Structures are given as structure tokens and as C-alpha cells.
Amino acid sequence: MCKKEQQENPLISCTNKSIIPKALQIEPIFGCNANCTMCVINKPTNRKKMAMPMNIFKKIVDDITPYNDIIEQIDLFGLGEPLLDKNIIKKIRYLKKNRLKSVGISTNVELMDKYMQDQLLESGLDTIIFSIDSTKKEIHEKIRVNTNFERVIKNANSIIDKRNKHDYNIKFIFRYINQPNDTDGWEEYKNYWNSRINRNKGDQINIYNAHNWVGEYPLELNKRSEDIETLECYQIFYRMTILSDGTVSMCSCDFLHPHISVGNVVDSNTIDIFNSKKMNDVRAVHLSGKKRTIKTCRQCIMLYSREKKVVF
Numbered sequence: 001m002c003k004k005e006q007q008e009n010p011l012i013s014c015t016n017k018s019i020i021p022k023a024l025q026i027e028p029i030f031g032c033n034a035n036c037t038m039c040v041i042n043k044p045t046n047r048k049k050m051a052m053p054m055n056i057f058k059k060i061v062d063d064i065t066p067y068n069d070i071i072e073q074i075d076l077f078g079l080g081e082p083l084l085d086k087n088i089i090k091k092i093r094y095l096k097k098n099r100l101k102s103v104g105i106s107t108n109v110e111l112m113d114k115y116m117q118d119q120l121l122e123s124g125l126d127t128i129i130f131s132i133d134s135t136k137k138e139i140h141e142k143i144r145v146n147t148n149f150e151r152v153i154k155n156a157n158s159i160i161d162k163r164n165k166h167d168y169n170i171k172f173i174f175r176y177i178n179q180p181n182d183t184d185g186w187e188e189y190k191n192y193w194n195s196r197i198n199r200n201k202g203d204q205i206n207i208y209n210a211h212n213w214v215g216e217y218p219l220e221l222n223k224r225s226e227d228i229e230t231l232e233c234y235q236i237f238y239r240m241t242i243l244s245d246g247t248v249s250m251c252s253c254d255f256l257h258p259h260i261s262v263g264n265v266v267d268s269n270t271i272d273i274f275n276s277k278k279m280n281d282v283r284a285v286h287l288s289g290k291k292r293t294i295k296t297c298r299q300c301i302m303l304y305s306r307e308k309k310v311v312f
Contacts, residue, residue, distance in 0.1 A: 018275045020070045021240035025252045026060060027078025028052050029085040030244040034108050035145040038177060040216040040256050041079045047257065051085045052244040056266060058094060060242060063270035065098040073102040077129075078243065079255045083111040089119045096124035106131055106175070110147045112155040121159070121168045129173045130156055134185050135192045143179065160196055171202040178209045180219065190312055205312040208305055214253045215299030228303050232286035235302070240274050248273045250282060250296065259296045 031049040032041050064071060074095055082088050082105045095103045104127030105120075112120070120128065134140040137149040144152075163170055174193045176186060190205050197203035212219040235241075235251035242248050246266040249258035260282070263273035273279070282294065291297040 018271060019237065020067045020271065021238065021274055022071060023073040023075065023239040024060075024064065024071065025075040025078060025239055025241045026052070026057070027080065027242065027244045027255075028057070028076055028082050028088055028091055029080040030078065031084055032079075032081045032108075033084060033110055034081065034147050036108075037143050037145065038179065038210045038217060038219075039079070040213045043216060043256060045256050047243070048245065050244050051087065052091075052246070054087055054090065056246045057087075057091055060246075060265050060270050061094055061098050061100070063265070065100070067271065068099050068101065071100060073104070074100050075104055075106070077104075077106040078241075078252075080244070081108055081111065083107055083116060089123050092120075092123040092125050102126050104129060104173075108132075108144055108147055109152045109155045112159060114158065117155070117159040117162055121162060121166070121170065125170055127171045127173060128159075129175050131175055131177075132156065133177055133179070133189075135188050136185075139185065143177075157196065160198075163201070164198055169201075171204075172197060173203065174205045176205070176207045178207055180210065194312070207312075211253065211302045211305040212300070213256060214259060214296045216256050219301070221301055221304060225304075229292055230289040231303065232283075232289075233291065233297065233300075233303060236279070236283055236286060240270070242270070250279070251302075253300050253302045254296055260294075 029051040030047055031051070035042055076082060076088070076091060076095070085091070088105070092103060103125055105125065106129035108131045131144070132140065132152060133143045140149045140152070141147060160172065163172070174197070176189050178186065186207055193205050197205065210219055211217070233251065235253070239252055240248065241252040241255070242265060243255070243258070246264045247258065247261050248263045248265065249255060250260035250262060254260055262276050262278045265273065285291055285294055286297075
């Protein structure tokens, strides 16, 4: 599966007979200092809370480095707070040493003290996504449970000032998760951060609807679209998801258990797993328009969330 599908689907990148992911999501740590209302990290699972060992991380990077001209993005986050990983800076530096492009982390900003700010800015990191969900203390702390709003805002503004003062080449994205029944928070949020960011650095303010983590989070749609229900999901062609123990999940929504595991990078080459029979069988079902026959995909509402994404 490659050349023919590439002609039909621009998301697919091929070399020889292999599909090469344009993006990889590597989970540096499964564990968090927060307990956010829309996250499933603390729901029952057999997964062990752990940071990805450096030897596993380096193996992944070594496996994918030959394709660093094709791979467009590395997301160094998953179910957890990357700044809890004591090796997070080493991991970022190893990626950049191997010339991987567009390396980013997503953080709740709570742990981004002055020392960590300096480390991140000096690491070669390309993007930081700030997971902040309100300009009001009571709302933010209700959503991002166990975080301190004043500390989060102070840390975010501090690293913005340092980045601008010393002209680091790093992009900041402020990500707002639209909660059910949220009616008025976005405009104030957008206006506040628009006054702080630097568009010349590529900074953005994004809003997404919450999604249901393939049915793990109790969020239902009022109406489903036949077009979306039969559309193949970009995730299984475009993005490869690797959990902290090396397990490769079918997609980045299937994080908690996962329901569909297609291999482990400890035992196999990373790119070979992305081209495994199990992964290609899932793709074939999607391309036939019958993804709803896969229970995990039938329960997922990620494409509806992505449909509502706004980049400001």
C-alpha cells in the first residue's frame, strides 16, 4: 500500500514501498501533575505510569533519522506532562542533533519555572503549545485541576518575554479546548493572548472542541455526519503514535490502553511497524469507507473536533 494510495490521498508520503509518517507523536512520559476534566489519564488502565527510557527514545530517533527529509513534525507529548520527564531536554536535543524538523511539546505550564524556561529556549525546540483554557482563575483551575492559575500565567508571560528579548527562533501556540456549554470564554482569551504573542515568530492562538478519546470520555455528538463517518481518518496515514513503553498505538486518540496496538519499537523497526500488516489492514478498511466496522473508530469523534479547529 503506497503509490496508488498516495495518488488518491495527499496525506501519504512514500519511499520505495513504505509509507513514511509525516508526523510522529512520541509520548515522553505517561503521568501528569494535573487532572484535567477532559483528559482520561487517570481512568483505569493496565498501562504503567512511566517516562520513556532514553534507550527506547534513541532507538526511535535512530530508526526515523534516515527519513528526516520526509518527516515534517515531531510532537513530543501524549497522555502526560512532558516537563515531568527529567530527560525531556536531552530528548529534544537528540531529536535536533539528528535534524528532525518542527519538534514541539505541549505543556500545562505549571512546571515551567525560570530554569526550565531557559533550558527549553536553549534546547533547539521549535514549538511550545500552552494548554491554558481561560483568562479567569476559577474557570482555568476548574478545568486544569491541580494547577495554579497565577503561576501558569506568570510562567507563560515570562518565557514570552525571554524569547522576544533574546530573539530565540521558537513558536508559541496557545491552545484553548472548547468545553461543552462554554459560551463566552474564547473571545476574552483570544484578545488577551493576541496582545502578548509575536506574529513574526509564527505564534498562534487555537481553539478545538473537546473529543472523547475513542469513547473513553463521556462526550457525545448531537448529530453525526455521513460524510465524516465514511471519510478515512488522516491519523492512520499521516501520524504515528508511540507510547512511553514503546507500544505503537493505531492513532493518537487511542492512548489510554490502547485498544488497537500494532507493535512495539523495542522489538521492531519503527517505520516497519507503521507499514505492518495490522496497520495496513486498518487503512484498507478506512479506504473502503467502512471504518465504522472498527469499534474504536466507530466510537471516535476526533474528526469532528478537528473540523471545528480555528487558528487565529
